[in-house]
Amino acid sequence: TISVSGTSTAGCTGSKIDSLLVNAIPQLTISGGSYVCNGYTLSLNVNGANTYTWSTGSNSGSIAVTPSVNTTYSVSGTSTAGCIGSSVNNVTVISIPSIAVTGNTTICLGESTTLTVNGANTYTWSSGATGSLVVFSPTTSSNYTVIGEVGVGCSDTTQTGITVNPVPSLTLTPAAATICIGESLALKADGAATYSWSNGLTTPTVVVSPT
Numbered sequence: 001t002i003s004v005s006g007t008s009t010a011g012c013t014g015s016k017i018d019s020l021l022v023n024a025i026p027q028l029t030i031s032g033g034s035y036v037c038n039g040y041t042l043s044l045n046v047n048g049a050n051t052y053t054w055s056t057g058s059n060s061g062s063i064a065v066t067p068s069v070n071t072t073y074s075v076s077g078t079s080t081a082g083c084i085g086s087s088v089n090n091v092t093v094i095s096i097p098s099i100a101v102t103g104n105t106t107i108c109l110g111e112s113t114t115l116t117v118n119g120a121n122t123y124t125w126s127s128g129a130t131g132s133l134v135v136f137s138p139t140t141s142s143n144y145t146v147i148g149e150v151g152v153g154c155s156d157t158t159q160t161g162i163t164v165n166p167v168p169s170l171t172l173t174p175a176a177a178t179i180c181i182g183e184s185l186a187l188k189a190d191g192a193a194t195y196s197w198s199n200g201l202t203t204p205t206v207v208v209s210p211t
Contacts, residue, residue: 023081037154049077099148120148168192
């Protein structure tokens with residue numbers, strides 16, 4: 001409340017009282033986050049005023065942005081009384097990781113192989129395993145998917161197949177034999193591509209003369 005008194009040249013005094021209403025500056029709140037994966041869209045929402053004007057030119061209470069570099073978004077809001085407030089939101093753009101898997105992807109039945117993945121911060125495999133280095137022992141040829149993430153949830157996915165080859169089933173002809181000292185016997189192996197005998201020979205058929 002403001003009062004004023006005034007005196008005329010004749011010495012007479014008059015007064016006036018006036019009331020002033022002070023309206024608060026609107027306090028704007030922006031929600032939606034301050035990080036976004038490169039190539040993804042982030043929704044920013046503002047409240048606290050009656051009408052809004054964003055630095056993007058939008059007059060909506062919510063905007064969708066897809067920045068390719070770190071960007072600051074500002075918004076001004078006007079209350080019903082005409083008072084204006086403002087706020088800013090800094091959005092950091094996180095690069096999408098590119099992950100790669102290395103390791104032996106062809107094994108024999110009963111063997112194990114270690115696969116290593118790199119390019120991100122954390123990893124989750126379709127087998128349930130986690131970590132950058134995982135040992136697999138499949139009994140049949142199998143495909144494994146791994147998701148690599150950086151700290152804010154930006155991720156990349158890749159798939160790796162492990163081929164499991166069967167162990168050859170060898171047959172030996174004859175399977176057992178009896179000979180006399182001084183005699184020889186031809187032994188023939190079947191079921192594989194190459195052979196290695198205990199006497200050092202590598203042919204499918206060997207002639208032996210044990211004493």
